Amino acid sequence: MANPIETDFKLALALGRLAGRWGQAEIGVEMIYIALSEMPYRKAVISFSFHKSVGTQRDIIDFLADETEWLSEDLRREVKGAVKAFADKAAARNGWVHYPFGKSSDDSEIEIYKMKRSRKGDVLYSKEPASPQLIMAFADEVAAITKRLYAAHTLLMLASSNRPSAPLPGPFQQEQTSTPPNYRGLIAALLSQQSPSDP
Incomplete structure (x- = not known):
């Protein structure tokens, strides 16, 4: 049976929108890292590119936030919370973007599903329901996180511009x-x- 991504325009559109929104969220995380690192811009961008794991990105931003004295406790908490919210969605995003899709015709109805891999148990592949509506609902969650990341970055830049120079x-x-x-x-x-x- 044909790949539903090739035949279902709404499914393909939802996946494309999710991928695009996730990319915007990634930029938000990178901007926060650049602000906290206090490196020259080019060095910060280059160094961040080596932190490919979302978990590593979260950990290093947590560390930098803890070591940044000009952050208020509220802003430190918000920066770390925004990046954690992003990191917590990474596994679900990977599932939507990387797992293959298929169609099931059980009970005389065609149902779209995505395959999920597992490393344990007798069955290493399982099916999970998939639909444009489910994907768009997740994409909306990502969009909300992106707004939170960008807002945290804006507050970081304001705090940075108002900080006293370090003795x-x-x-x-x-x-x-x-x-x-x-x-x-x-x-x-x-x-x-x-x-x-x-x-």
């Missing part, structure tokens, strides 16, 4: 100001503190 460690701590530190002056001060016997 330098040790004896060179300065008043917290947006003015970049004078590194030439710091190096000169460091050299002047060394004794003649210092290497």
Whole structure:
């Protein structure tokens, strides 16, 4: 029997919409990582590309959020919650996008299903109901998560723009100001503190 994705336009449309919405959510996660990493933009984009696992992305963003002092507790909680909501949907998204679809004609009715693989038990393949309506309902959940991710990123950028500059460690701590530190002056001060016997 023909692949229902080839013959059912509504099914194909729903899957395409889900894939597109998931891609937008992925961008939201990446933008949050870029903001929290405080790296130059190109370095942040390149480094994030190596974190391919959604679980790894969630873990590293959790860590960065915990280590970012200019985040309020409420914003830290929201950033981590938004990324967790995304990560929690990853397995279901993979099921819709990667599992094969089929048609069953039991009881004289044609029913669309998706096959699900399992690593345990006697039966490694099972059938789960599938329909454009089910897929679109899930796509709507993804769209809601995307809005949450983008909103969290907007709040991150506002918090970042309002944060005080971090004081330098040790004896060179300065008043917290947006003015970049004078590194030439710091190096000169460091050299002047060394004794003649210092290497």
